[in-house]
Amino acid sequence: MQTPRGARRTDTKLSDGRDLIYYDPADAPVRVPPADTRGLDAPKPQVQLRTDPLTGDVITYATHRNTRTYLPPADQCPLCPTKPGNPTEIPDHDYNVAVFANRFPSFAGPGRAEVVCFTSDHSKSFTDLSQGQARLVVETWADRVAELSARPDVEYIFPFENRGREIGVTLSHPHGQIYAYPFLPPRIRTLLARAREHRDATGGNLFADVLAAERTQGTRVVAENPTWTAFVPEAARWPVEVHLYPHRQVADIAELTDAERDDFAELYLNVLRRFDGLYGEPLPYIAAWHAAPVRVDRELGYLHLELLSIRRAADKIKYLAGSESGMGAFISDTRPEDVAETLRKAGS
Ligand SMILES: [Zn+2]
Structure with missing residues (x-):
């Protein structure tokens, strides 16, 4: 584990073995991450890559994603901190920025797909963040890019955010994603x-x-x-x-x-x-x-x-x-x- 420049990083695992990383301001108190009590089965993502012979473009088939969570009500949001009655992807009761390996990844095996939660506040969007909070997200992206770049199966790293149902967002909690592609898009x-x-x-x-x-x-x-x-x-x-x-x-x-x-x-x-x-x-x-x-x-x-x-x-x-x-x-x-x-x- 490395230490990002302007943030404090705390690594833990979810109950199915996926990585969860908390990013806090550098001067925040040491975080002791609680355990994930959900007892999830290990994910078995089915991902296949094919190359279009006409264009050379790689197309990814991730058929397990059809069962992913779709616009749950706010009190069942999987990206909110855990509260009694709603155990989520983030077992702690609060966080600043949290990153975890996607339970329904577009890439796994070669490549990797991560979710970046920008704030614990469900009702906010990136626009509402303070400059300090936005800077913590930048630190998080920088740390993820540095770490993912060291993986032998990653060729290109793409942090991105989709905002709005019109774009096809399936979770309204303010978050982005990082695709670490095993090929050049x-x-x-x-x-x-x-x-x-x-x-x-x-x-x-x-x-x-x-x-x-x-x-x-x-x-x-x-x-x-x-x-x-x-x-x-x-x-x-x-x-x-x-x-x-x-x-x-x-x-x-x-x-x-x-x-x-x-x-x-x-x-x-x-x-x-x-x-x-x-x-x-x-x-x-x-x-x-x-x-x-x-x-x-x-x-x-x-x-x-x-x-x-x-x-x-x-x-x-x-x-x-x-x-x-x-x-x-x-x-x-x-x-x-x-x-x-x-x-x-x-x-x-
Ligand atoms: Zn939420």
Whole structure:
């Protein structure tokens, strides 16, 4: 077990042998984790990987996931702390951030799937966290990325959050997930191929050059601070899409400095509040960390967070229809410069 830089880590096991890790502020009292009394049977996930011969994309079949918990009532939430009558995935009566191996994993054997509970408060969302709480989540991500990177069966690590039933969330408790893939996901393969072409043609890093151009032009910048900038990309695919880049090229979250972790927490909360200000209600979103692969092309990758929403108006959802689903060709009815302008105003 390693010691994360800005947090106190306490490791324990659930009754079926899965790992549970509590992350607390570094100055918090030592946690003595209570036992999981549920007596669960060891999970037997059925996961199969196949490669599409036409595209080379890996497709994962995780058929055991069909039986997973679906939108339970709040008093039976499996991500809340344990209370009398509701023994949960987190046996302690309170926590700050908790991480456990998913009981219904998309990846197991090769790869791994983890759940990250952002707060013990069921009624909150990430947007409601204090900057200190958000920073503790960053510490948690960094520690998970460092540890999972050491596993021989992991090629790419993807921390992400789905928020909102419109996105397909099956548990409303504020949480994210980490997929440690045993292969390179298709989007990362595509981005790295472009980055390699760009380097061969110009000698520069594709992501660094895109960030520099956005900061120079400024029309799509939503918010910034000393070490991070948030902007709507020039060719955004989604009705609301914002990318958050550190100004310094780093391969993954574990490489961020303390100042960069603080500044990310500040900027991310800033952007999320603008999201929720757009239509006066919580905006469904997907937050997708992009980083360099664990083992290859470390110098080509560039850590950034892509934040996107499928909501295109207060009462309208963007569905992936013929062109997007059939051809992968996105057609958008919002102009990225207008979205950036709206988001700049939404926070004021
Ligand atoms: Zn809950």
